[in-house]
Amino acid sequence: MIKRSHIHAFLAVVEAGSFTHAATRVRVTQPTLSAAIADLERLVGAILFIRNRRQVRLTEAGGRFLPIARELERGFRSADAFGRDGGDDWPTLKLGAIRSVSGEMLQSLAEKLADDFGIELIEGSDSELRAALGNGRIHAALTLLRPGEAGPQIKPLIAEPYVMLVAAGHRLAGGGEVAPDELAAETMIARRSCELLDVTSRFFTRHGVRPRFALRSESDDRCLRMVAAGVGITTAPLSLAIDGTVAVRVRGYDYSRHLGLLIDPNWLSETEGGARLEKFQTAWLAALSSLELRKTNGL
Known part of the structure; x- marks a missing residue:
C-alpha cells in the first residue's frame, strides 16, 4: 500500500x-530515501526516475505519476486539517516569494495585503516555490515567469x-553605459541569490573580466548596502537599487526578468477564489504605485 512517506520521498x-538533497530535505538518510523510492516503484509497477551521475529526472511514468502524487499530498494535508476549529484557519494566504524580490517591494505588497489576508510568507528559489505550489503548500508564488508562460493562473x-549598481560617488555613476572591459579593475560583490549568477560569471569571463570579490552573500540587503558604502559593485535587477546606489548599463549585458x-x-476554484484574486491584484497595483523604481540615464 502506498504510504504518505512514499509520496514525501517522491x-x-x-x-x-x-x-542526496532530497534526503536532507525530508530528514532521512539517503539509503532510507532510496529504499522508499524503490518500494514506491514496486507498488506502482513502473520506474519513476532516470538516475545518472549528473542528475535525476522523471521517466515518462514518473511524469504521469507526479500530478497524482501532488493530489495525494493535498489530500493528506486536507485530512490533517479536518475537524480543526476556526482558529486554525490562519493563514488565509500562503505566499511564496523568490529571495531576490526587493524588501521594499515585498514590504509594500504585504502592507496592502494585510488588510484582507492573514499572511504567511515562504521564501525559496523559483524551482522550490513552483514545487511548493504544485504540492499545495502555498497558495501563490511571486516568482520569475518563463518565456511563453501563460494561463488563467499566471498573472x-x-x-x-538587470543592471550594474555602483555607489553614487563611483567614477562610473554618471556614465550611463560602460563596456565590459572598463570593469576589469573593479572590485565586485557577488549576490548569491541572483538568478543569473552563472550567466553573469560567463559573461564577464568571456570579456576577460576576472574581478576580485569583496563579498559573497545570500543577503541582497547586505550586498546592496556594501555597494552604497563603496566597497564594490554588483549586478542586480533594477528594483533592488537602494539610496546611495546608481544603475549603470553594461554593453552587451542585455538581460531582463519578468516577475x-x-x-x-x-x-482559485474555491468559492472565494475570484474575490481573493481581485483583492490580491488590487493590493499589488497599489503596492507598485507606492514604489518609485529608481531609473537613471534612461534605464
Missing part, C-alpha cells in the same frame, strides 16, 4: 533533483532590466 526528489506583474504571480488553481 516529491522531495522531484523538487530537489537529487537523492504577469512587472518587467525590469509574476503563479496561483494554485485549486485555491
Whole structure:
C-alpha cells in the first residue's frame, strides 16, 4: 500500500533533483530515501526516475505519476486539517516569494495585503516555490515567469532590466553605459541569490573580466548596502537599487526578468477564489504605485 512517506520521498526528489538533497530535505538518510523510492516503484509497477551521475529526472511514468502524487499530498494535508476549529484557519494566504524580490517591494505588497489576508510568507528559489505550489503548500508564488508562460493562473506583474549598481560617488555613476572591459579593475560583490549568477560569471569571463570579490552573500540587503558604502559593485535587477546606489548599463549585458504571480488553481476554484484574486491584484497595483523604481540615464 502506498504510504504518505512514499509520496514525501517522491516529491522531495522531484523538487530537489537529487537523492542526496532530497534526503536532507525530508530528514532521512539517503539509503532510507532510496529504499522508499524503490518500494514506491514496486507498488506502482513502473520506474519513476532516470538516475545518472549528473542528475535525476522523471521517466515518462514518473511524469504521469507526479500530478497524482501532488493530489495525494493535498489530500493528506486536507485530512490533517479536518475537524480543526476556526482558529486554525490562519493563514488565509500562503505566499511564496523568490529571495531576490526587493524588501521594499515585498514590504509594500504585504502592507496592502494585510488588510484582507492573514499572511504567511515562504521564501525559496523559483524551482522550490513552483514545487511548493504544485504540492499545495502555498497558495501563490511571486516568482520569475518563463518565456511563453501563460494561463488563467499566471498573472504577469512587472518587467525590469538587470543592471550594474555602483555607489553614487563611483567614477562610473554618471556614465550611463560602460563596456565590459572598463570593469576589469573593479572590485565586485557577488549576490548569491541572483538568478543569473552563472550567466553573469560567463559573461564577464568571456570579456576577460576576472574581478576580485569583496563579498559573497545570500543577503541582497547586505550586498546592496556594501555597494552604497563603496566597497564594490554588483549586478542586480533594477528594483533592488537602494539610496546611495546608481544603475549603470553594461554593453552587451542585455538581460531582463519578468516577475509574476503563479496561483494554485485549486485555491482559485474555491468559492472565494475570484474575490481573493481581485483583492490580491488590487493590493499589488497599489503596492507598485507606492514604489518609485529608481531609473537613471534612461534605464
